[in-house]
Amino acid sequence: MNQEPLLTLEGVHTHIGAYHILHGVDLAVPRGQLTMLLGRNGAGKTTTLRTIMGLWHASQGRVRLGTHDITAARTPQIAELGVAYVPENMGIFADLTVKENMLLAARSARTADQLDDVRLQWIFRLFPAVQKFWNHPAGKLSGGQKQMLAVSRAIVEPRELLIIDEPSKGLAPAIINNMIDAFAELKGQGVTILLVEQNIHFAERLGDTVAVMDNGRVVHSGSMAAFSADAQLQQSLLGLAL
Amino acid sequence: MFILKRLFSNDMPRSRPLALLLVLLAIGLAFAPFVFPGVKALSVAAKVLVFIVLVASFDLLLGYTGIVSFAHTMFFGIGAYGVAIAATRLGAGWGALLVGLGASLLVSLVLSFAIGLFSLRVRAIFFAMITLAVAAAFQTLASQLSDFTGGEDGLTFRLPELISPSFEFTEEPFLGVSLDGRLLCYYLLFVTAVVLVLALLRIVNSPFGRVLQAIRENEFRAEAIGYRVVVYRTTAAVLSALFATLAGAMLAIWLRYNGPDTSLSFEIMIDVLLIVVIGGMGTIYGSVVGATLFVVAQSYLQDLLRLGSEAASGLPWLAALLSPDRWLLWLGVLFVLSVYYFPTGVVGRLRARAAA
Amino acid sequence: MSLLKSDFDWKPLALVPVLALVALPLTGSLSTWLTLTVAGLAMGMIIFIIASGLTLIFGLMDVLNFGHGVFIALGAFVASSVLGLMGDWTGSGELWRNLLAVFPAMLVAMLVAGALGLAFERFIVRPVYGQHLKQILITMGGMIIGEELIKVIWGPAQIPLPLPEALRGSVFVADAAIGKYRLLAVAVGLVVFGLLAWTLGRTKIGLLIRAGVQDREMVESLGYRIGRLFVGVFVVGSALAGLGGVMWGLFQQNLVPQMGAQVNVLIFIVIIIGGLGSTGGALLGALLVGLMNNYVGFLVPTLTQFASIFLMVAVLLWRPQGVYPVANR
Numbered sequence: 001m002n003q004e005p006l007l008t009l010e011g012v013h014t015h016i017g018a019y020h021i022l023h024g025v026d027l028a029v030p031r032g033q034l035t036m037l038l039g040r041n042g043a044g045k046t047t048t049l050r051t052i053m054g055l056w057h058a059s060q061g062r063v064r065l066g067t068h069d070i071t072a073a074r075t076p077q078i079a080e081l082g083v084a085y086v087p088e089n090m091g092i093f094a095d096l097t098v099k100e101n102m103l104l105a106a107r108s109a110r111t112a113d114q115l116d117d118v119r120l121q122w123i124f125r126l127f128p129a130v131q132k133f134w135n136h137p138a139g140k141l142s143g144g145q146k147q148m149l150a151v152s153r154a155i156v157e158p159r160e161l162l163i164i165d166e167p168s169k170g171l172a173p174a175i176i177n178n179m180i181d182a183f184a185e186l187k188g189q190g191v192t193i194l195l196v197e198q199n200i201h202f203a204e205r206l207g208d209t210v211a212v213m214d215n216g217r218v219v220h221s222g223s224m225a226a227f228s229a230d231a232q233l234q235q236s237l238l239g240l241a242l
Numbered sequence: 243m244f245i246l247k248r249l250f251s252n253d254m255p256r257s258r259p260l261a262l263l264l265v266l267l268a269i270g271l272a273f274a275p276f277v278f279p280g281v282k283a284l285s286v287a288a289k290v291l292v293f294i295v296l297v298a299s300f301d302l303l304l305g306y307t308g309i310v311s312f313a314h315t316m317f318f319g320i321g322a323y324g325v326a327i328a329a330t331r332l333g334a335g336w337g338a339l340l341v342g343l344g345a346s347l348l349v350s351l352v353l354s355f356a357i358g359l360f361s362l363r364v365r366a367i368f369f370a371m372i373t374l375a376v377a378a379a380f381q382t383l384a385s386q387l388s389d390f391t392g393g394e395d396g397l398t399f400r401l402p403e404l405i406s407p408s409f410e411f412t413e414e415p416f417l418g419v420s421l422d423g424r425l426l427c428y429y430l431l432f433v434t435a436v437v438l439v440l441a442l443l444r445i446v447n448s449p450f451g452r453v454l455q456a457i458r459e460n461e462f463r464a465e466a467i468g469y470r471v472v473v474y475r476t477t478a479a480v481l482s483a484l485f486a487t488l489a490g491a492m493l494a495i496w497l498r499y500n501g502p503d504t505s506l507s508f509e510i511m512i513d514v515l516l517i518v519v520i521g522g523m524g525t526i527y528g529s530v531v532g533a534t535l536f537v538v539a540q541s542y543l544q545d546l547l548r549l550g551s552e553a554a555s556g557l558p559w560l561a562a563l564l565s566p567d568r569w570l571l572w573l574g575v576l577f578v579l580s581v582y583y584f585p586t587g588v589v590g591r592l593r594a595r596a597a598a
Numbered sequence: 599m600s601l602l603k604s605d606f607d608w609k610p611l612a613l614v615p616v617l618a619l620v621a622l623p624l625t626g627s628l629s630t631w632l633t634l635t636v637a638g639l640a641m642g643m644i645i646f647i648i649a650s651g652l653t654l655i656f657g658l659m660d661v662l663n664f665g666h667g668v669f670i671a672l673g674a675f676v677a678s679s680v681l682g683l684m685g686d687w688t689g690s691g692e693l694w695r696n697l698l699a700v701f702p703a704m705l706v707a708m709l710v711a712g713a714l715g716l717a718f719e720r721f722i723v724r725p726v727y728g729q730h731l732k733q734i735l736i737t738m739g740g741m742i743i744g745e746e747l748i749k750v751i752w753g754p755a756q757i758p759l760p761l762p763e764a765l766r767g768s769v770f771v772a773d774a775a776i777g778k779y780r781l782l783a784v785a786v787g788l789v790v791f792g793l794l795a796w797t798l799g800r801t802k803i804g805l806l807i808r809a810g811v812q813d814r815e816m817v818e819s820l821g822y823r824i825g826r827l828f829v830g831v832f833v834v835g836s837a838l839a840g841l842g843g844v845m846w847g848l849f850q851q852n853l854v855p856q857m858g859a860q861v862n863v864l865i866f867i868v869i870i871i872g873g874l875g876s877t878g879g880a881l882l883g884a885l886l887v888g889l890m891n892n893y894v895g896f897l898v899p900t901l902t903q904f905a906s907i908f909l910m911v912a913v914l915l916w917r918p919q920g921v922y923p924v925a926n927r
Contacts, residue, residue: 053819055815055818055819074818074823075815075818075819076818076821076822076823076824079818079819079820079821080821085819087816087819091813091815091816091819093808093809093812093813093816094812095808095812095924096805096808096809096812100805100809103802103805104802104805104806104809104817104820105820107820107821107822110802111802153820310731310734360911363914363915363918364914364918365919366730367656367662367730367874368870368874368914370662370734371866371867371870372866372870372907372910372911374862374863374866375863375866375867375906375907375910376907378860378863378903379903379904379907382903383900383903383904386900387900508859512738512742515735515738519735559750562750563750565750567749567754568746568749568750570742570746571742571743571746571747571750573742574739574740574742574743574746575739575743577735577739577742578722578736578739578740578743581726581732581735581736581739582725582726582736585732
């Protein structure tokens with residue numbers, strides 16, 4: 001197995017207009033593992049994800065995906081390299097049907113029949129709502145169902161790296177379990193996942209690596225096992241224990 | 243110096259070249275009848291004065307409040323028609339002028355109030371498009387209500403004797419210029435323009451003006467701090483319209499004529515946009531510098547183009563491009579280039595240079 | 599647009615028949631009403647053809663092209679030159695010959711307008727993406743320049759654009775005179791609408807456009823280069839405006855260089871009523887404006903221009919974003 005991290009950020013600074021949000025972020029996301037990005041609100045987690053995706057550009061530092069330097073790359077190019085992004089607001093196209101949303105996410109399919117059936121069945125098993133509301137406008141779905149759709153879109157085709165911003169927000173515990181199962185299965189398939197999450201269960205069940213952010217910097221990184229065992233460390237970094 | 247600062251509401255040019263330019267312009271305009279001989283030169287100077295006020299009023303709306311409205315010429319027209327209609331129907335007297343002025347200000351007040359309120363209900367882009375439509379409709383209306391407005395032909399009227407060209411208060415010309423009503427009319431315009439510009443400076447530099455700018459920058463935050471955006475924007479819209487109406491009255495008084503094309507045409511709106519961009523948005527001084535540059539260029543550019551066209555008569559396509567009738571083409575090109583390369587306008591550039 | 603019938607927002611659609619029905623008693627006779635209604639629908643179709651491009655461009659890229667009128671004028675003038683060359687075809691009394699002259703004229707107009715659109719997007723619009731104020735100013739500047747250039751090429755005076763022989767006059771349906779050309783306009787309009795609806799609803803490109811109108815960032819995050827798509831939409835929109843210009847010119851049978859600016863106002867009203875970004879809304883708005891114009895033009899000619907504005911204000915008071923606002927803006 002390739003020991004090189006799939007995604008690395010080195011000394012990344014990001015400015016939004018006059019605001020200096022990221023002050024030198026160093027992050028390494030190992031292949032085939034789930035890395036959790038933790039931190040209080042305003043720490044810069046979403047900004048980091050957006051910088052990786054090229055929606056905002058780093059004013060300093062490097063972002064590398066495998067052998068590619070994607071610091072200055074445009075968002076579509078980064079996506080084409082096999083990165084799937086699920087933003088905090090889910091990015092669902094409300095006026096389009098669930099089917100159309102999924103079709104859009106599947107770059108290789110021109111029409112719905114060209115979607116990978118096996119994969120679809122897997123997604124339907126994980127998130128039944130996606131199948132149930134297949135022909136309905138996505139805007140009609142509940143918040144939790146939209147989350148499921150957003151994640152489904154990210155996995156409708158095989159991707160190398162999944163970048164997900166708070167997927168369990170607003171979900172019922174049963175659904176959260178489904179989502180955890182989904183991610184566990186993906187991990188099993190060798191997909192690398194970078195996850196921003198507040199939910200305890202995610203961290204405990206899935207997290208392999210953890211990085212904690214504060215004030216635009218990564219202030220701690222290491223294995224999840226070590227982190228969960230150290231209640232004092234959790235307390236000081238997050239103000240809460242896992 | 244202190245008096246000067248108070249007069250200009252503490253909004254000094256902040257740049258030596260700019261201050262010099264303004265002083266020169268002021269002197270040039272003040273002594274125009276004596277310095278620049280001929281009827282045309284005086285007309286150009288009068289037009290400059292009118293446009294300074296018109297553009298400055300637009301700057302209040304666009305540069306300071308951040309509202310794009312294409313209905314500005316409508317208020318200009320209302321002012322001009324107010325004077326024209328009153329003078330036509332009530333005869334050539336000061337009373338008629340005052341009635342016309344008062345009526346047009348009232349109409350503008352009501353209309354701008356309605357438009358201002360409406361602007362807050364719809365998004366900025368919508369608002370811009372709507373004002374465009376309203377202005378176009380108003381122009382059509384003016385030319386159709388011919389009983390009232392003189393239709394396409396417009397209205398020609400006479401002014402009170404004191405400012406009529408026929409009135410002469412001395413036989414002998416003074417410094418080569420005959421002292422007649424026309425001269426007085428010009429100085430009436432000059433004084434009015436000065437007063438109005440200083441008033442606008444006062445407004446934009448007052449606490450009210452500062453709130454306007456805050457709203458322009460971040461409406462949400464201004465509202466959150468506690469300023470009722472509705473009130474401020476509507477007030478700005480109304481003030482802007484009133485000043486434009488006054489400019490219209492000035493125009494009508496000078497021309498002793500008004501028609502749909504004189505004050506309501508879309509070309510004037512374009513001219514105003516051009517001037518405010520070239521001069522510098524959100525500065526008031528920009529309108530002074532810009533209006534002068536523009537009106538002078540417009541008046542003399544055509545002559546320049548005529549020369550060019552004749553010189554290029556060997557190449558018909560070039561001659562057609564340089565035809566004096568196509569001066570708007572070149573102005574349009576200048577406009578587009580200004581928006582790209584001089585977004586802060588002449589005044590902005592000069593100030594930036596001085597600050598550097 | 600929702601696919602669930604029960605969810606479909608049908609109320610605005612009802613405005614069209616309601617307006618027509620209200621006008622019926624006012625116009626006095628059924629035959630007059632019929633003539634006016636067909637004329638109104640035809641005018642509406644032509645306006646829709648022009649407006650559809652503009653609303654998509656705005657919806658997709660948040661670019662407001664105040665200079666859209668220049669494509670209209672250019673299309674019309676180019677067509678007049680082409681038709682001018684085909685005098686024997688247009689002069690013939692046979693319909694097929696006329697159509698063989700008109701359709702190529704339309705095609706050439708579309709090509710030229712589309713080409714200008716490409717240049718316009720590259721040099722005028724692209725440098726000011728995201729800055730609304732500058733966009734408004736610059737696209738206006740572009741229109742002024744365009745208008746003047748038209749005057750340079752075709753002269754500043756108005757040019758007549760007579761209808762080909764067989765398209766003149768009317769067919770008579772139960773006492774009502776229905777302009778033949780108007781019928782053609784309605785037919786072309788329906789074809790254009792059909793093609794647009796099919797492309798938007800059934801192809802992946804259409805899907806991309808509809809999604810891009812709602813959330814451009816997300817579409818890019820899914821791996822699509824929306825910038826290229828936009829250029830395509832801009833060019834098609836300009837070409838459609840050119841087509842609309844030809845049809846408008848034949849409608850008026852007269853061309854002036856300022857026609858772009860004149861029609862501009864109408865199409866803005868239409869897309870405001872319809873909702874920025876919505877093609878269906880543009881069709882609805884266009885039909886309403888077309889009908890309104892014709893009914894009021896017959897009943898109270900002086901108020902014709904204000905009629906459309908009144909309609910727009912009324913719609914905005916009901917729905918400030920237009921009848922079919924597109925999701926996220």
